[in-house]
Every structure is written in C-alpha cells, then in structure tokens.
Amino acid sequence: MSRTFVVHYSEVALKGKNRPEFARALTRNIKRALWGMNATVSQSESRIFVEVDDREQEVAEKLSRVFGVSWFAPASSVPPDYESVRDAALRCAASLPGRTFRISARRSDKSFPMTSGELDRTLGSEVVGLTARPVDLSSPDATIHVDVLRRRALVYSARTRGPGGLPVGTAGRTMHLFSGGIDSPVAAWLLMKRGCRPVYLHFHASPPGEAPMDGKVARLVKVLAGYCGKSTLVLVPFAEYQIATMDAPGELEPSLFRRFMRISAEALAPAFNASGISTGDSLSQAASQTLWNIRTFDEGSSLPVLRPLLTYDKEEIVSLAREIGTYELSLEEYKDCCSIVSRHPKTRAKAATVSEFATRLAFSDFAWKSFDQGTLISYDPERPEPKVLPLGDALRRAASRDAAPRPLASRQDDAGLRSGKP
Ligand code: ATP
Ligand code: MG
Numbered sequence: 557m558s559r560t561f562v563v564h565y566s567e568v569a570l571k572g573k574n575r576p577e578f579a580r581a582l583t584r585n586i587k588r589a590l591w592g593m594n595a596t597v598s599q600s601e602s603r604i605f606v607e608v609d610d611r612e613q614e615v616a617e618k619l620s621r622v623f624g625v626s627w628f629a630p631a632s633s634v635p636p637d638y639e640s641v642r643d644a645a646l647r648c649a650a651s652l653p654g655r656t657f658r659i660s661a662r663r664s665d666k667s668f669p670m671t672s673g674e675l676d677r678t679l680g681s682e683v684v685g686l687t688a689r690p691v692d693l694s695s696p697d698a699t700i701h702v703d704v705l706r707r708r709a710l711v712y713s714a715r716t717r718g719p720g721g722l723p724v725g726t727a728g729r730t731m732h733l734f735s736g737g738i739d740s741p742v743a744a745w746l747l748m749k750r751g752c753r754p755v756y757l758h759f760h761a762s763p764p765g766e767a768p769m770d771g772k773v774a775r776l777v778k779v780l781a782g783y784c785g786k787s788t789l790v791l792v793p794f795a796e797y798q799i800a801t802m803d804a805p806g807e808l809e810p811s812l813f814r815r816f817m818r819i820s821a822e823a824l825a826p827a828f829n830a831s832g833i834s835t836g837d838s839l840s841q842a843a844s845q846t847l848w849n850i851r852t853f854d855e856g857s858s859l860p861v862l863r864p865l866l867t868y869d870k871e872e873i874v875s876l877a878r879e880i881g882t883y884e885l886s887l888e889e890y891k892d893c894c895s896i897v898s899r900h901p902k903t904r905a906k907a908a909t910v911s912e913f914a915t916r917l918a919f920s921d922f923a924w925k926s927f928d929q930g931t932l933i934s935y936d937p938e939r940p941e942p943k944v945l946p947l948g949d950a951l952r953r954a955a956s957r958d959a960a961p962r963p964l965a966s967r968q969d970d971a972g973l974r975s976g977k978p
Pocket of ligand 1: 732733734735736737738739740741757758759760817834835836837841842
C-alpha cells in the first residue's frame with residue numbers, strides 16, 4: 557500500500573505573488589531530492605504530497621534536508637467523507653505513543669457537513685470508545701490531526717520539522733570561496749537556506765594538473781549536495797599567483813591573497829550566472845577578517861560580498877557544522893591547501909596599497925592563467941559519477957555557445973555554465 561507524506565511550506569507561503577513560483581521550485585527540489593526512490597510528488601491545496609511505496613525512513617530523512625520545508629508528516633490520505641476519516645483516525649489511534657490524546661481537526665473545505673469543533677468531539681469520543689485513552693486538550697501525549705481538504709482528507713499524528721528557509725535556486729547564485737575549513741561549508745549551508753545556490757571555488761596548492769579531485773574539499777561538497785542536489789566545484793591552483801607575489805611584503809600576504817581570490821571570483825561569476833561572492837568570514841576571527849581588512853577585500857568589487865557568518869561565534873559555527881554533518885570532515889588534515897599564512901599579518905591593510913599591488917602585479921592576468929590550469933567538477937545526484945572538465949575548456953565552450961543566439965540557461969538548470977571569457 558502506498559504511503560502519503562504531506563509537506564507544508566513555511567516562508568514560501570508568505571511570498572504573495574511569487575508564491576506559485578516558490579511552491580513550484582520547492583516541488584521540483586523535493587522531486588530531485590527523492591530521485592530514484594519511485595516517489596510521486598504533486599502540489600495542490602497549498603501543500604505538497606509525496607506518495608511512496610516503501611523506504612519511508614529514507615524519504616523522511618531526505619525531506620528533512622530540503623530547504624523551504626516547514627514540516628512534514630506521514631499521513632493517511634482518504635476520501636473527504638466522515639466514515640473514511642473516522643476509520644483513518646481509529647487506525648491512527650491504535651498506534652499512538654503515550655496515553656492521553658486529542659483530536660485537532662481543520663476544515664479547509666467549508667462544504668464538509670461538520671465543523672472542525674464537531675469533528676473534534678465526534679472523532680474524540682469514537683477514539684475513547686475504541687481505545688479507552690483519556691482525552692487531554694491542554695497537554696496530550698499525542699495529537700491526531702485531521703485536515704479536510706477539497707479532494708481528500710488527511711489524518712496524521714507525527715509532524716517532523718523541516719529545515720525552513722527558501723527553496724534552493726530561488727535566490728540566485730554566488731561564487732563561494734570554499735576553503736575546506738569549518739566555516740565556509742557552514743556559510744554555504746546558510747546561503748542555501750535562504751534559497752541561494754553556491755558555486756564552490758577553491759584555490760589549492762597542488763601542482764597544476766593534479767587537482768585534489770577526491771580530497772576533503774570535494775567530499776565536503778558532496779555532503780552539502782545532500783541539501784541542494786546539483787553542485788559545482790571549481791578547483792584553481794594558485795601556483796601562478798604565488799610566483800607573481802614572491803617579493804610582496806609578508807605582512808600583506810593574507811590581504812593580497814584574499815584580493816586575488818576576490819578578483820578571480822568576480823572574473824568567473826558571469827560564466828556561472830552568479831550575482832555575488834560569498835565567504836566564510838566571521839568578524840575579527842582572524843587578522844584577515846577585521847572590519848578594516850574586510851573593507852580592503854571589498855574595495856572596488858563589482859559584486860556584493862555576502863558573509864553569512866559575520867556575527868557568529870566559533871562555537872555557534874561548530875555546533876551548526878556538527879548538525880549539518882561537515883564538522884568531522886573539516887577537521888581532517890588538508891595537505892593540498894597550504895593556506896597563505898603570515899606571522900604578523902596587518903589588521904589594517906590599506907585598501908589603496910593592496911589595490912596598487914593587485915594592479916602592478918596584474919592579478920587579473922594571473923587569475924585567467926590559473927583558470928586555464930583549473931578543473932570544473934559537476935555533481936548531479938541523478939548521475940553516478942561527477943562530470944569533470946578542464947576549467948579553461950569549459951569557459952571557452954560556454955563563451956562560444958553564447959556567441960550563437962540561444963536561450964539563457966534555464967532557471968531549472970541551476971548548475972549550468974552560462975558564458976565566460978575565453
Ligand atoms: P574556514 O573559514 O573555511 O573554516 P579557515 O577558518 O581556516 O577555514 P580562514 O582563514 O578563516 O579559513 O578564511 C576565511 C575565508 O576565506 C574562508 O571562509 C573562505 O571563504 C576563504 N578562503 C580561505 N582559504 C581559501 C581557499 N584556499 N580557497 C577558497 N577560499 C578560501
Ligand atoms: Mg574562518
């Protein structure tokens with residue numbers, strides 16, 4: 557017998573005229589999350605319905621990771637007549653936990669011949685008659701919910717909270733500076749929670765041609781893909797940059813490297829249809845993240861820089877990382893990324909000085925040279941293996957595609973390349 561999950565959306569429901577679009581995006585994301593599970597997903601009467609034959613536990617786990625889901629419950633879906641509702645309520649009562657109970661009925665279809673109050677009382681006495689459980693209206697051990705809709709009635713007891721937020725893909729994309737540490741995966745997760753799709757951009761110290769494709773960074777992206785499906789990781793070696801900045805003052809190294817990362821992210825953004833840059837920065841967590849150095853990082857950027865963790869304490873970040881499932885991986889030693897560390901970094905690197913270095917040393921040229929040695933990895937839950945392409949080839953291909961008239965990357969194809977500088 558098939559089982560129905562009823563899924564409610566939270567903030568999505570508040571979005572006025574955008575509501576149908578958000579609800580469609582959520583339905584699409586749920587379908588993607590349940591891909592390969594033989595689930596039928598449909599949307600009606602301000603709810604999303606998921607019908608499955610088996611693997612209920614797995615379905616529940618997947619639903620609890622889809623942003624935009626407020627709560628969900630496995631339910632009996634029955635015809636909207638009293639006898640069917642009563643039978644479903646009695647079946648539900650037979651397996652309730654605890655002792656006391658109450659009925660909580662809601663009638664969206666006002667043509668149903670009984671009011672919600674009448675349903676509460678009548679069904680309540682039927683359940684007492686069958687199970688001898690006492691009713692407790694103020695703090696029952698369990699509640700039997702009855703929703704009478706136009707085309708069906710739903711009876712359920714166990715509601716599970718979803719992650720809330722907005723469906724991924726409804727708030728655009730950012731080029732997300734991704735380090736493999738604890739912070740940047742959590743920042744990515746928070747962006748997804750607000751509907752944004754991060755395109756992961758990682759700079760590594762491995763020689764060009766030896767991108768860390770199965771390393772910790774790639775495995776972190778796979779964990780995060782559990783929350784947003786299709787994901788794109790861009791791996792860029794920073795050897796060219798290191799050679800260029802060999803003689804730069806040590807105290808400026810972190811600020812210069814961060815400026816290089818920003819310039820690279822800005823340059824790549826159009827190819828990935830990204831409208832912003834994001835980082836795992838947290839105010840004053842390190843010398844590179846003082847307000848003054850944040851200003852230096854942002855100076856001259858044509859794109860907004862989003863920092864979801866700006867005001868988070870490390871303990872708060874760690875606790876979120878544990879919840880999300882990235883913490884243990886983030887702690888693993890990472891040999892591919894000798895992060896640029898200076899012994900006495902400046903806490904107030906002057907924006908003008910950093911800009912001067914960036915221009916004199918032609919950071920932008922080094923960024924494009926590095927892209928030519930980069931790697932693009934696309935993860936798609938519907939494909940067993942990720943797709944791997946040389947980044948330079950992918951950018952050139954996207955640019956030449958754009959030369960011919962063709963529709964823009966569709967909204968549904970969130971992970972696709974759009975255009976790029978050859
Ligand atoms: P994380 O911040 O990811 O926990 P971390 O604390 O070691 O790691 P920081 O030195 O705090 O890293 O770096 C601040 C931010 O700069 C990171 O959150 C990330 O957005 C970006 N960043 C640092 N190193 C890299 C890198 N190698 N590639 C891409 N982005 C990076
Ligand atoms: Mg950090």
